[in-house]
C-alpha cells in the first residue's frame with residue numbers, strides 16, 4: 001500500500017532522514033519508534049507530501065507519488081492525523097465531523113456514523129465545543145474526522161501521547177479494529193508494548209536512520225528497548 005524507499009528528507013540544507021525504507025502492506029499496522037528528534041514526524045510529513053523529498057521514492061497504491069501534492073495522495077487514500085489532537089476548538093464535535101462529511105455527500109454521512117460507532121464516547125459529546133473536550137476525546141475526534149475521508153491508509157503520529165490512560169485503550173482498540181477491516185496504518189508510537197503487540201513490522205529510527213527493524217510480537221520487546229536504550 002505504501003512503500004518508502006531510500007528516503008532522504010530534511011529542512012533547508014539539513015538532512016534529517018537519511019535513506020530510510022519503510023513498507024506498509026494492506027491491512028497492516030506498521031510501527032515507527034524512536035527517541036524525540038529521531039525523525040519520525042519528518043518521515044510521516046514527507047510521506048504525506050508536506051515536505052519536499054531530497055532523494056528516494058514514495059509509492060502509494062502502486063503509484064509513484066514522490067513529487068505529488070498532498071491532495072493527490074489524499075485522493076489515493078492517504079489520511080494523516082498529526083500529533084497534538086488538532087480540531088477546530090470553537091466548533092462542536094458534530095460540526096468538526098460534519099465539515100468533512102458534507103464534502104462527501106451520503107458517503108460522508110455514512111462514514112461519519114461509522115466513525116462514531118468506532119468511538120461511541122463521542123456520541124454524547126456531539127454538541128460540546130471541541131476546545132472543551134479532553135485530550136483523549138480530541139484525539140478520537142481527530143481520527144474520526146480522518147476516517148470520514150474514507151482512507152485506505154492512515155498515518156498516525158503518536159495518537160496516545162499525553163492522553164489519560166482510560167482512553168488510551170479505546171484508541172488502541174480502534175486502531176486494531178481499523179486494520180482488521182483492511183485499512184493500513186503507519187503508526188508512530190512511544191508505547192512499545194502496544195506497538196509491538198499490534199504491528200506486523202516495526203522500525204526503530206535513530207538520528208534519521210533505521211537502527212533496528214523486525215516483525216511485531218512481544219518477543220522483540222527487549223530488542224526494541226535496547227535499541228532505544230530504555
Ligand SMILES: Nc1ncnc2c1ncn2[C@@H]1O[C@H](COP(=O)(O)OP(=O)(O)OP(=O)(O)O)[C@@H](O)[C@H]1O
Nearest residue numbers: 011014016034035036037038039040041042043083
Ligand atoms: N520545521 C523544522 N525546521 C527545522 N528542523 C526541524 C523542523 N522540524 C523538526 N526539525 C528537526 O528535525 C529533527 C527530527 O525531528 P522530528 O520532529 O521528525 O523527530 P521525531 O522523531 O518526530 O521527534 P518527536 O518524538 O519529538 O516528535 C529534529 O532534530 C528536529 O529538531
